[in-house]
Amino acid sequence: MTASISITTLHHQFGDFQALKDINLSIDAGEYTVLLGPSGCGKTTLLSVLGGFLVPTQGNVMIGDNDMTRVQPAKRPTTTMFQDYALFPHMTLQDNVAFGLRMRGMAKSERHAKADQFLELVGLRQDGTKRPHELSGGQRQRVALARALAVNPDVLLLDEPLGALDLKLRRSMQDELKDIQREVGTTFVHVTHDQEEAMAIADRIVVMNAGRIEDQGAPDRVYRRPSSLFAANFMGEMNQLPAWCEQHGVKTALGYLPGHDTANSTTQWTACIRPEQLTFEPHEWSLGSATIIDSAFFGSHYRCHLRSDEAPELTLVAYLPPSAAPKPGTKLPIYANPADISLFATEESKEAIEP
């Protein structure tokens, strides 16, 4: 089962503190949405509103065609999977997965068959008689997922579901979560502060900051063409060049940026370019030359700090291919494609100019 979600003009206050501000969000049925943002930005609060654990101060939550704003958690077509998994230690895995079905009055043989079906889905069918303490962290996470899905929710809410796992296991569980979501087709809403996790899993990323949505969309769009400076920085490493609108175009600390108009009167801008978008072969925009300060090997690339020769106060991050073997002190010409640059007003307004 699956359902769409529509949140309109939602605000939430804890006393005087405004935790959610004017949230508008539409999620399609069967979509995998990730709420991404730093600690305290309101991700869990928004998830709690979706799960019915909090009634928002203002605004509406529709799940499918039904207004769920004031409906209790148990009466919603949602299940929430918490970070600590909350498995019952004294119960077998099969009984853990069947627990929600028992609460709904399903007969024993039927609920055990259903539990086995969901244990199969997460690759633990043969472990049904074990107890949670006999499992690894990743396996416990899978049991919690099976238990959450066994009650057939339209929407599964996951709060930092991989937070307790080490990095390697986390990466492999991301693939599994995504595969399982595709197989069952349930709408998933997943909270994380890990940008790589969001990129690996999401159909839609919602970037939050200080209770607001800064950007939302497909991961590649939010990464390549973010709609705010905050989203640009949160989605990955970013070089930032001070820029000004002048009569002849947009002037940056490293020269005029070709192809950008000057219609906007805002005086202070930031031109953003990702490290992998800086190139060393001639391209449309020359950013002058730079000197390598240091480099670190990451297998697929070297990550280098470069000091601009034109503006020595500017340090840039660039990625060089593994064959480059960069040496400190080497000078490199730097180029970029102007279409890759995102420009954000940093004074007067927060709007972005399209190239």
Ligand SMILES: Nc1ncnc2c1ncn2[C@@H]1O[C@H](COP(=O)(O)OP(=O)(O)OP(=O)(O)O)[C@@H](O)[C@H]1O
């Ligand atoms: N019950 C509460 N009473 C008062 N303030 C709260 C309450 N719950 C959350 N807050 C505040 O609301 C803000 C948002 O909290 P929330 O837990 O939604 O953030 P988050 O983005 O999920 O953070 P984290 O990643 O650290 O879990 C925080 O500043 C938090 O202190």
